[in-house]
Amino acid sequence: MSSTDGQSSxxxxxxxxxxxPITVLDGRECLYFAGTGYLGLQANPxxxxxxxxxxxxxxxxSATTRAGFGNSPPxxxxxxxxxxxxxxRQACYLVSGYASNFALAAAVREEIDLAFIDEAAxxxxxxxxxxxxxxxPPISFRHRDAGHLGELLKNYGTRGQRLLVLTxxxxxxxxxxxxxxxxxxxxxxxSGAALLVDDAHGVGVLGEHGRGSLELTGIAPAxxxxxxxxQELRLLHSITLSKAIGxxxxxxxxxxxxxxxxxxxxxxxxxxxxxAAPVAAATAKALELVHTRPELRRRLAENITxxxxxxxxxxxxxxxxxxxxxxxxxASAAEMQRVQxxxxxxxxxxxxxxxxxxAGPDGMLRxxxxxxxTRDMIDQLAATLARVL
Numbered sequence: 395m396s397s398t399d400g401q402s403s404x405x406x407x408x409x410x411x412x413x414x415p416i417t418v419l420d421g422r423e424c425l426y427f428a429g430t431g432y433l434g435l436q437a438n439p440x441x442x443x444x445x446x447x448x449x450x451x452x453x454x455x456s457a458t459t460r461a462g463f464g465n466s467p468p469x470x471x472x473x474x475x476x477x478x479x480x481x482x483r484q485a486c487y488l489v490s491g492y493a494s495n496f497a498l499a500a501a502v503r504e505e506i507d508l509a510f511i512d513e514a515a516x517x518x519x520x521x522x523x524x525x526x527x528x529x530x531p532p533i534s535f536r537h538r539d540a541g542h543l544g545e546l547l548k549n550y551g552t553r554g555q556r557l558l559v560l561t562x563x564x565x566x567x568x569x570x571x572x573x574x575x576x577x578x579x580x581x582x583x584x585s586g587a588a589l590l591v592d593d594a595h596g597v598g599v600l601g602e603h604g605r606g607s608l609e610l611t612g613i614a615p616a617x618x619x620x621x622x623x624x625q626e627l628r629l630l631h632s633i634t635l636s637k638a639i640g641x642x643x644x645x646x647x648x649x650x651x652x653x654x655x656x657x658x659x660x661x662x663x664x665x666x667x668x669x670a671a672p673v674a675a676a677t678a679k680a681l682e683l684v685h686t687r688p689e690l691r692r693r694l695a696e697n698i699t700x701x702x703x704x705x706x707x708x709x710x711x712x713x714x715x716x717x718x719x720x721x722x723x724x725a726s727a728a729e730m731q732r733v734q735x736x737x738x739x740x741x742x743x744x745x746x747x748x749x750x751x752x753a754g755p756d757g758m759l760r761x762x763x764x765x766x767x768t769r770d771m772i773d774q775l776a777a778t779l780a781r782v783l
Contacts, residue, residue: 407419407420407422407738407743408420411437412436412437413426413429413431413436413437414426414431414434414436414437414764414766415434415764415766415767415768415771417743419738419743422741423741424738424741424742424743425741425742425743425771425774425775426743427742427743427744427761427762427763427767427775428743428744428745428760428761428762429745429762430594430595430636430637430638430762431637431638431640431762431764432595432598432599432637432638432694432718432762432763432764432765433598433599433638433639433640433684433690433691433694433764433765433766434640434690434764434765434766435639435640435641435680435683435684435690436640438640438679438680438683440679440683441640441641441676441679441680441683442676443679444675444676444678444679445672445673445675445676446672447675448468448671448672448673448674448675448676449671449672449675451671452466452467452468452671452672452675453671454670454671454672455667455668455669455670455671456469456667456668456671457667458667458668459663459664459665459666459667459668460657460663460664460666460668461663461664461665464667464668465668466668466671466674468671468672468674468675468677468678469487469668469669469671469674471674471675471678472485472487472635472641472643472645472669472674472677472678472681473485473486473487473645475678475681475682475685476633476635476645476647476681477647478681478685479603479604479605479681479684479685480597480605480615480618480633480647481603481605481615482615482616482618482619482647482648482649483648483649483650483653484647484648484649484650484653485645485646485647485648485653486645486646486647486653486656486657486663487635487643487644487645487669487674487677488643488644488645488646488662488663488666488669489643489644489662489666489667489669490634490636490642490643490644491518491592491594491632491633491634491635491636491637491643491644491645492518492644493644493662493666494592494632494633494634494644494645494646495518495519495521495522495590495592495632496518496521496522496525496660496662497646497656497659497660497662497663498522498590498619498630498632498646498656499522499523499524499525499526499590500525500656500659500660500661500662501652501655501656501659501660502526502558502588502628502630503525503526503527503659504527505556505586505588505628506526506527506528506556506557506558506588507528507529507555507556507557508528508529508530508533508550508551508555508556508557508558509523509526509528509532509533509557509558509559509560510532510533510534510535510543510546510547510550510557510558510559510560511523511532511533511534511535511559511560511561512534512535512537512538512560512561512562512572513534513535513536513537514537514538514562514565514567514568515560515561515562515592516562516565516566516592516594518592519560519561519562519590519592520532520560522560523560526558532560533546533550538565538570538572538573540573540576540577540580543559543577543580544580547580547581547584551584556586556587556588557581557584557586557587557588558587558588558589558590559577559581559587559588559589559590560590560592561574561577561589561590561591561592562591562592562593562594562595563591563592563593563594563595563596563600563606563607563608564593564594564595564596564599564600564607564717564719565595565719566594566595566719566750567719567721567747567750567753567757567758567760568719568721568753568758568760569595569713569715569717569718569719569720569721569760570713570715570717571596571600571607571610571715571716571717572591572607574589574591574607574608574611574613575611575612577589578611578627581627582627586628587627587628588627588628588629588630589627589628589629589630590630590631590632591607591608591629591630591631591632592632593606593607593608593631593632593633594632594633594634594637595637595638595717595718595719596610596717597633597634597637597638597639598637598638598639598684598691599638599691599694599716599717599718600716600717603688604638604684604688604691606631606633608629608631610716613629617629618630618631618647618648619631619646619647619648619649619652619653620648620649620651620652621649621651621652621654621655631646631647631648632644632645632646633645633646633647635677635680635681638684638718639677639680639681639684640677640680640683640684641673641674641676641677641678641679641680641681642669642673642676642677643669643673643674643677690765691765693765694718694763694764694765695716697763697764697765697767697769697772698716698717698718698720698763700769700772701720701761701763701767701772701775701776702714702715702720704772704773704775704776705720705722705761705776705779707776708776708779708780708783710722711723718762718763718764719760719761719762719763720760720761720762720763721747721758721759721760721761722758722759723756723757723758723759724759726756727746727748727755727756727757730746730756730757730758730759731746733759733779733782733783734746734759736782737778737779737782740778740782742774742775742778744759744760744761744775745759745760745761745762746758746759746760747759747760761775
């Protein structure tokens with residue numbers, strides 16, 4: 395079967411434990427280099443204890459919307475800790491990172507005339523553009539190609555049009571980073587333009603404080619998701635809490651005025667059930683750990699550097715990037731499937747990503763690095779991959 399975790403066409407195992415450096419797949423312990431648990435918090439004892447306590451005190455969920463009586467203390471605590479972590483005034487906690495981009499689009503739909511989207515952008519961004527009130531469909535630009543984007547803006551943008559560019563911060567399949575600095579330089583030439591960055595795979599990993607792709611680019615938190623200065627370049631940003639953070643759901647953080655607009659514009663706040671209380675309690679604890687334990691990011695960064703170096707020693711074209719996703723391609727989809735299956739037979743799980751977020755028809759082999767991997771685990775992956783290749 396095919397899955398968005400990037401698996402190939404054969405029947406994939408069932409995960410029978412929490413994801414971690416060692417994960418039980420179909421009853422067998424495997425070294426796990428797949429998924430998105432980059433900081434290794436999905437099975438952290440403090441996170442699990444918070445979930446249990448949240449369930450015992452608040453039940454499964456509030457059984458109503460955030461606009462009614464659905465504001466449980468754990469949900470509000472996630473918003474407080476998200477704002478603290480991202481150094482913003484407020485945050486809005488939503489049921490998924492996927493939904494966060496829908497809410498963002500609803501908040502700015504009346505301020506956008508024309509949209510441009512990276513051809514390899516995640517599905518959540520292309521689907522979010524349907525919430526915009528556009529006269530024509532979004533225009534795709536070549537993957538991570540600032541020059542092509544600039545040409546399209548000149549060709550299609552006219553004076554007075556308000557332009558929006560949508561991109562991932564870190565691309566889910568390849569781990570490559572969007573050239574956000576280049577996009578910003580181009581967009582500054584257009585009054586009222588905006589850049590929307592889905593930072594699902596950047597937040598918790600990139601930047602001095604782990605705030606993601608915009609921090610790595612040098613953008614101050616106060617410039618992100620603001621309602622003020624609509625003639626200036628707008629920076630829109632969404633995050634997920636279910637990947638590096640180790641909880642679940644998504645969030646948008648920014649100024650009070652912008653968050654008020656987002657809540658009133660989006661049915662995700664006023665019409666959807668609030669996030670489940672036990673999940674929110676666990677997510678709040680995970681945010682606390684990410685914010686107070688920078689050694690998690692340091693350990694992850696060390697593992698990323700070591701893994702990329704070891705895989706380059708095998709002759710693979712591994713780029714020198716700070717992202718936790720390490721991907722490479724072989725001659726054919728069949729060869730990559732063979733490598734994935736051989737590794738799994740040897741007790742090592744990696745992903746074969748196909749037709750997902752720009753991976754292409756043959757796909758690529760995708761390796762996820764965690765802070766909780768040991769150096770020996772990474773060396774075992776490299777050694778086994780060398781034999782399989």
